[in-house]
């Protein structure tokens with residue numbers, strides 16, 4: 001195809017060239033700012049530090065050297081649990097969440113997990129769309145799981161077979 005025939009491709013349709021690196025305690029201050037940016041009830045500094053110290057899979061996704069997302073996964077006894085997946089606000093809706101999940105599934109699979117579980121707020125339609133798009137299915141709910149403005153909110157429990 002001649003260059004003059006090339007059509008612009010919207011960013012949303014490009015496969016993301018993300019790089020990944022494990023999170024360290026030095027990253028906690030930055031991750032905390034993103035937590036506050038994207039959640040009404042963010043994880044605390046203490047929770048972030050404890051996850052790293054406990055040896056969970058704590059990962060950062062970078063695009064062109066800039067941190068665009070973070071995630072925490074625990075893997076034990078053949079099950080993995082996506083505890084936290086967060087794309088910073090200005091990078092959301094560009095396919096980063098989906099691409100990052102693919103990476104995290106591979107990490108869990110390499111540690112012999114055959115399923116990945118996660119909880120999500122029923123009100124979090126953006127996240128639900130993302131999990132649907134990468135093959136998670138709703139398998140149940142957990143009562144009064146999340147803090148909410150007027151008390152508690154249930155969680156939907158989602159699962160994806162990954163073997």
Ligand SMILES: CC(C)(COP(=O)(O)OP(=O)(O)OC[C@H]1O[C@@H](n2cnc3c(N)ncnc32)[C@H](O)[C@@H]1OP(=O)(O)O)[C@@H](O)C(=O)NCCC(=O)NCCS
Pocket residue numbers: 038039085086087088091092093094095096097098099119120121124125126127128129130131133
């Ligand atoms: C939820 C989150 C991780 C998704 O990551 P993302 O990079 O924004 O999502 P993607 O761009 O990969 O989109 C994945 C799918 O969701 C859809 N989507 C994205 N934003 C959406 C929105 N605002 N409303 C509806 N659907 C949306 C996309 O169209 C895509 O579906 P498709 O493949 O059928 O087109 C990210 O938005 C985020 O960090 N949100 C704040 C923190 C949070 O809620 N984390 C999850 C806690 S359970």
